[in-house]
Amino acid sequence: MRRLRTVTPGLPAESGTDHGLAYTVWMPPGEVPARGGVVVLHGAGSCKENHHDFARAAIALGLAAIVFDQRGHGQSERPMDGRALDDVVAMAAVLRDRIGAGGVPLALRGSSMGGYLAILAAAGVDAQAVVAVCPASTEGLRRGLAASTLDLDADRDALDALLATHDLGRAVAELQVPLLLLHAEGDERVPIEHSRELATRMRAPRSRLIAIPGGHHRSIQHDAELQAVSLRFIVRAWRIAEHGEYRTAEAPTTPS
Numbered sequence: 001m002r003r004l005r006t007v008t009p010g011l012p013a014e015s016g017t018d019h020g021l022a023y024t025v026w027m028p029p030g031e032v033p034a035r036g037g038v039v040v041l042h043g044a045g046s047c048k049e050n051h052h053d054f055a056r057a058a059i060a061l062g063l064a065a066i067v068f069d070q071r072g073h074g075q076s077e078r079p080m081d082g083r084a085l086d087d088v089v090a091m092a093a094v095l096r097d098r099i100g101a102g103g104v105p106l107a108l109r110g111s112s113m114g115g116y117l118a119i120l121a122a123a124g125v126d127a128q129a130v131v132a133v134c135p136a137s138t139e140g141l142r143r144g145l146a147a148s149t150l151d152l153d154a155d156r157d158a159l160d161a162l163l164a165t166h167d168l169g170r171a172v173a174e175l176q177v178p179l180l181l182l183h184a185e186g187d188e189r190v191p192i193e194h195s196r197e198l199a200t201r202m203r204a205p206r207s208r209l210i211a212i213p214g215g216h217h218r219s220i221q222h223d224a225e226l227q228a229v230s231l232r233f234i235v236r237a238w239r240i241a242e243h244g245e246y247r248t249a250e251a252p253t254t255p256s
Contacts (some may be wrong), residue, residue: 008054014098019090020077023068023097024048026055034064036238037095038231039088039125041114043065043136044144045151047074049077052219054109057227061235065094072153078215081158088121096242105129107234107240111221112136112190113150119171119179131180131230133220134187137194172201179207180238182226184215206240224234 005008012024038058040051048067055065068091072080092106110118115135122130138208142163144150172179179202183195190212199209210229212220220226 018094021068022075023066026059026065028062029058034099035062037064037099038107038109039092041066043114045110054227061231062144066091078153079155082130082162085121089124091120092125105238112233115143120166128241129178129234133182133192163199169201172198175204178204180211180233182220184191184212184219186214187217189217229253
């Protein structure tokens with residue numbers, strides 16, 4: 001009789017709550033110190049558990065990760081409000097504390113609304129790289145919030161005020177660290193044209209857009225090959241930053 005092999009998935013090193021936000025921290029196995037950390041942001045209507053697969057991929061490469069329920073989602077406090085960007089900064093601080101080493105680089109990886117927030121929060125976090133998967137647009141989020149089509153518990157006035165304050169295109173143009181945009185051409189919720197427009201505003205060296213034929217709004221998030229592409233992009237950006245190869249804006253790379 002053929003034996004079935006039991007596979008036990010990796011588990012978080014820590015689960016907790018900070019600033020009313022429920023999170024899980026993932027650390028590389030054994031005593032090997034983390035090479036850096038990734039703050040993982042989910043989209044509207046999602047939760048941290050939906051992105052534990054990315055955290056597992058990160059720790060397999062020696063990276064630490066924190067995945068959290070955004071306010072108004074999962075086990076975090078409700079509602080989601082104007083603190084959304086401050087919440088990303090708070091979670092980055094938790095991850096830095098758990099890594100416990102000064103100067104260890106961080107990156108942000110977000111999907112949909114999480115991609116939007118990752119771009120906006122990069123400067124506040126002092127991130128060295130950003131990956132945005134099918135990032136939402138300001139206009140799309142505001143329309144969804146007004147029409148109550150976003151699956152989240154929100155203080156609509158406070159969250160809309162935050163959204164109205166930020167221009168995503170300007171934020172992309174002002175980024176001083178590499179940005180990777182991943183977008184499915186078959187995305188039925190956020191058209192690929194949105195990321196193509198953002199790509200024309202990229203100024204940070206080695207930023208790029210990867211457009212994936214077909215697919216849908218959620219397909220890229222859990223594609224193992226594209227998760228590996230994201231993690232290699234992050235590690236390469238950290239190496240470049242360590243050697244001081246980018247500090248000033250350059251011409252944007254040609255979107256692919």
